[in-house]
Amino acid sequence: MRRHPRKRTPGFLRYLPSAVVLAAMGLLVSQVLSQQSGGGQAGVEAVARPLPAIWWLAPLGSWLALAMAYFFYKSVMRESEGSAEMQSIAAAVREGAYAYIRQQYKVAAMVFIVIAALLAVMAFGLHVQHALVPLGFLTGGFVSGLSGFIGLKTATQASARTAQGAKTGLNRGLTVAFRAGAVMGLTVVGLGLLLISVWFYFLHQIWGYVWAGALGWEPMTLEQITVVMLCFGMGASTQALFARVGGGIFTKAADVGADLVGKVEAGIPEDDPRNPATVADNVGDNVGDVAGMGADLFESYCASILAASALGVAAVFGTAESAAAETTRLNMLLAPLVLAGLGIAASVLGVFVVRTREDANMKTLMAALNRGIFLASALVVPATALVIYAFDLPWSLFGSVVAGLLCGVIIGKATEWYTSSSFKPTRWLADQSLTGAGTVIIGGLATGMISTWIPVLSVSAAMIVAFGLPGGFHDISMGLYGISIAAVGMLSTLGITLATDAYGPIADNAGGNAEMTHQPPEVRKRTDALDALGNTTAATGKGFAIGSAALTALALLAACVEEFRVGMHREAAAAYVCTAGSESKVQSLGFGKFAQYVSPEAATRQQQMMATVAYIQAPGKAENTVAREAPAGVTRGVFKEDGKDVLYLVPVAAGELAKKKLPDVGAHQAGMLDFMRHYGVTPMNPNFLVGVFGGMLLVFVFCALTMKAVGRAAGRMIEEVRRQFRTIPGIMEGTGKPDYARCVAIATQGAQRAMVFPSLLSIIAPVGVGLLLDVGGVLGLLVGGLTGGFVVAVFMANAGGAWDNAKKYIEEGHHGGKRSEPHKAAVVGDTVGDPFKDTSGPSLNILIKLMSMVSVVFAGLIVKFGPIVGSWLHIGWDHLAK
């Protein structure tokens, strides 16, 4: 376990440029091919599907990000890693991180195989899902894992180099650490946007034009494309959950173990090389704060773009079937991609302006980072204007994007106010330590709870503004597009905000490395300054992660409804085949869904599919629904014929007239509110309320499980450290070498064991609730999980941050300083805060997104079987309810 991985890791990134070039070539070749086939071959129904030139800004942006990531990676690697001792410590940490991540990917791979198999059954067996979804799920997970690995690799390579850089000067240290962070940030956005671009290009151009032309296939509609792509996000979600939960448990188990036995029992300082858990502690920073945070935001980034695309297409869907509508649809689909591409350019520019003078203090360091973020955010504003202009979108969307950007800034500032010891709340919390641990805990809990008000109100305001501006409260679909584009706007600068986040643990590790290798005081002072800055950026980064997760989850909630709509179409299309021959009838598919027959000769298959209408009983008024050409004795419009539910309508010939006369609404014409009513998505449906309760419950159970897991893993770590102190001779004198790897292995095991159950819970819950309580129940679950999860996540992150900084404030010499009674009380607060802010709280970000994602992916299953199960149990929502 002592081998230096430097010798055998061939630099994974070495392959990255080739991969990028290959992908780019693939895109170009297929572009050429598509033009060819469009011009010459005259395929069966192959109509050219042109893309506006500006679309190329999306893949270009992703290539720019990856190229810059490669450039920064190279520039970091060119730095010296310092003395042999420094290299050896860094290698141990790197080795530990690789050991952990290998194990995590192994567990994740098994789960991925199982889920992909399930998705394959759904796609090919039950026909409730598109055939490409299982593949998309795997690519999403793979790319998320890849970007996490690249970030982790860079971070672990950078820590010793940052320490070495700090020997030269502060600016050098900052540059190395920040550029390593930028590798992470740019890799995440680059790979994310590349994945989306490649998939879109494949589905729209190659599958939908080249192949469709050559093989006479049915090209996918834009709606189908976005909906399939949205499902890919689940791969990223699942990977993110493992990274966040596993990483969170690992890092805190190691931290608590190292602190309790090392600092408290043995009385040796933090990051002392004699402490066997030290390396695990440093590994934890990397796997939790780098890989975990990266996977979290990779998912937010991809999901917000995908949701916006899907909602953009859906917003135009209801109106008319014209070429102009099709163009608008495509524009609204592409706008989020292009905005993300321009956001990358803004981020890259932002990264370049981050530098500082040699005599920099905390304030100027912070100003340097803020300058970069501010520049990037400011550049996104004109970029938005450009996108709106180029795609001819309503200008009100500009307001939505600004609302998203502002929301992110406000949440960040509020987080700083409530958790930084420069401000009143944390100082007040430090005062509470004077009366003991009990009051510190109560004070921290109260501070965390009250601190939720600004984030909740600003997300609320952003939501209303982003919805109201484009939709004006009369076009719901357009309003939802506004919310999703606000999330894209907020996340467009992720390249640089994530860079500042990832910078934190790198600086922290650099400090650890300097400490463990006994660097001279001025070096350690510099690394301390870098580290302190990292703590502040970590807090605001957490706020950003939570805020963006909330907006993304909101967009996913809306996208989920789109998936339910598509699920209904799929069923209606399937039923069309069954009912052929019964021309004057509308066939009940059971459980409130009806298919209308269209003569097969009259139209192409595509048109038949579109004409096949799933009927929704819209007004639910008994008088209206019995006004049918039906035998006497019919109740509520549905009666039995040959033992099957059948609903008579006037003959198909009557067409539009019949539709006017009857209040039924076809799924294709149904508005959002028709769906809400059909599925009983209101608090008057107990299934919806039970769903909300369930979402809330899941948040609490999830927190409890992760907190307990940290406790258990930390307990085993404590035993191991104690054992090593006891059994390894000369360990305290520095002559015996502690077994770092064993501690890493213990934290790894603890994390792997504990992460599976909560992860499965958040995947199983939406499916289970959906099958049991139908669409109403699932949407309730998402509402409860989203609102409860957001509030609890903010509460936990801020309480944890405030405790942490109150302790540091006392350590600076206030209230008696280190080892005083108030300090002991504050340490209790910090111990409680650790799993709050680094395990349970951040994991909730993923929980709320993953639940929505799972609902999106399993929508077809839920639409098909939910009503059936509900009917068996006699708790199915009656769409004709009065």
Next chain:
Amino acid sequence: MRRHPRKRTPGFLRYLPSAVVLAAMGLLVSQVLSQQSGGGQAGVEAVARPLPAIWWLAPLGSWLALAMAYFFYKSVMRESEGSAEMQSIAAAVREGAYAYIRQQYKVAAMVFIVIAALLAVMAFGLHVQHALVPLGFLTGGFVSGLSGFIGLKTATQASARTAQGAKTGLNRGLTVAFRAGAVMGLTVVGLGLLLISVWFYFLHQIWGYVWAGALGWEPMTLEQITVVMLCFGMGASTQALFARVGGGIFTKAADVGADLVGKVEAGIPEDDPRNPATVADNVGDNVGDVAGMGADLFESYCASILAASALGVAAVFGTAESAAAETTRLNMLLAPLVLAGLGIAASVLGVFVVRTREDANMKTLMAALNRGIFLASALVVPATALVIYAFDLPWSLFGSVVAGLLCGVIIGKATEWYTSSSFKPTRWLADQSLTGAGTVIIGGLATGMISTWIPVLSVSAAMIVAFGLPGGFHDISMGLYGISIAAVGMLSTLGITLATDAYGPIADNAGGNAEMTHQPPEVRKRTDALDALGNTTAATGKGFAIGSAALTALALLAACVEEFRVGMHREAAAAYVCTAGSESKVQSLGFGKFAQYVSPEAATRQQQMMATVAYIQAPGKAENTVAREAPAGVTRGVFKEDGKDVLYLVPVAAGELAKKKLPDVGAHQAGMLDFMRHYGVTPMNPNFLVGVFGGMLLVFVFCALTMKAVGRAAGRMIEEVRRQFRTIPGIMEGTGKPDYARCVAIATQGAQRAMVFPSLLSIIAPVGVGLLLDVGGVLGLLVGGLTGGFVVAVFMANAGGAWDNAKKYIEEGHHGGKRSEPHKAAVVGDTVGDPFKDTSGPSLNILIKLMSMVSVVFAGLIVKFGPIVGSWLHIGWDHLAK
């Protein structure tokens, strides 16, 4: 301050029998009168409004409860209060409790005057509320205060008598304490049901028949009666909030102050008379656990009955206007009242079987209490059958009541499992103390969080069963009636469950009295046994209070929608006058409300009011809504005429045909889902989602405020106790007398100051959200507050209970016993748990009910002005949204 209140309190209860007799006489006299006037005088429109004979079981039940309360009170007062020293201590506690309650009622009175004035403005100025509502609000508050006072008085009289009884034997002690508790329980249910019965009789018979007949008034419809009565509940809610929040802050400030300085700093035992905060601590038990709990459950009790009555009438409302329907309506209104009356009889029988053998241990004591509760619950089952049979209701309601009863039992058992040291979770928590305070806190938080699953799932199951059985998921109104009747069933045995709750603090105080007066060990052993039992009943009582609050709040949520419906009718009726003369028109009232004109000659005023229809645009489909006889260029069915929104319909003459053709639904015929759609009560409306966020936020802010208030008040108490120890000579030797009253005054001030802001917040929030975000926002707020509040309340109560009992478990000698390091860690947990379980947690019960109540009362205001404000701000929900 040392005077013995015994000398001057004339026994408030002395007046009670006379009051009861007066009320009974009043009812009988008016009954006779009504029969006279019905038979002879032939008033203008006075049609006799007969009540079925079985209705009298409701007032009879209330009289029985009050008579038995009086009987038990007398039997308690006949007991000796013991030695002069015991009497003096008891008098000090009583004096302190009176001083506190006087102050609380003063503050409450001021708030009541302000709110009543506001309600009067709403009723007489804005015409958005019935004229009797302000009066009803005051009576509700007054009777709640009265029952709290009676309970408090009895409890403070009983503590010394229980201690004295324990001198004779355990059975005697149990009997005294339990009977005193029964006074509280029976007074609450007796006064509650009496208030409801008297108001109903007045509105239905005297106002609606005698006065209407004599003065030619319009009698109130059953719908109006229930809706006005429902508003009375707000008085009880407001009173309960002050009692719970104020009492909760008082009791914990005193407790923490007494413990920290007395036990920890001065090293004197608990309940030592040398500790100046001891009396305040004992006072706190009475004002928090007796008066606070009583007011809480008084409110649940009344609100559940009132909500069930209102929903019962509403359930029949939509169907037809026949004599049979009117009878069903009356039956469904009366059923909850009569069920409550029979429940009282069951409770009284239950109280009588509570007695135990002399050699009783904890287990047999518990069995004695359980026997009483079980008997009462078992008796409610046949009583329900009787009520259903007598009122000819659907038998499926039987299942709803049983679901409610079972839900209460399961929550109680789950609470016991998670908080009693006899079971695994609390023992595991005690183990956590071995690794320090940090792990105890994390463990307790995790235990509290995970413990929410059984209560959430059982409330969810009860909700679905209670809804699904009578309504079968196709009749929403009937289903909601089922949920509300389940709440009534759960609370019908409140007479005895509250008796066991109130027993706890009485036994606790008896133990304090015995300790302070240095009784011999065997007496203190007996009071300790009684006290230990009280701790267990307190835990299950808390579970019961939370569970019943959740079901009641659910019923109130549904009732709230009824109030919105009535609000629309009121507006339509007002608009009727304005539009007279425009016969072929439907007049827009603006903001999606429309009134249809009916010829004044064609019908009586009553009929005209009924025929005046507020139109709701049901399906929201653009094609449907423009299919009007309207000028060209109309968008979305509404166009301007003389600067006003006007919607044309086909002439009135077309009548029913027009209604069939057009998908608009009149408010009178509109189903629940029409309302939900009209107001956009779905997660696709951002106003609803913001409401849910807001409800959640309110829960967290409310908790933070109350926890901080406890901290502040405890801080002042600590200073005061330290000051007395310092300045009063001979206090530690027992020669100088501590100033108990000063500590009581400090706790009182702290409680009064701190309770006003959170209380006002929970009143202002629903009104503010309603005016800003309309009905959708308010219902979101209620959903968020209800679900979040319930989960957080269970979490806090169980975490607090588990910490408390883990500490006691260690004090029994485990893990090193008292004064060991684990014990110190457990004490930190207990300190955090105190405000959790006794202040913030229980206050949430009221928060969730009060918010619903406020929404009920202010529904008229919100319906009228909400859309106007929303329109100004351009965030008003568009009822034609697509």
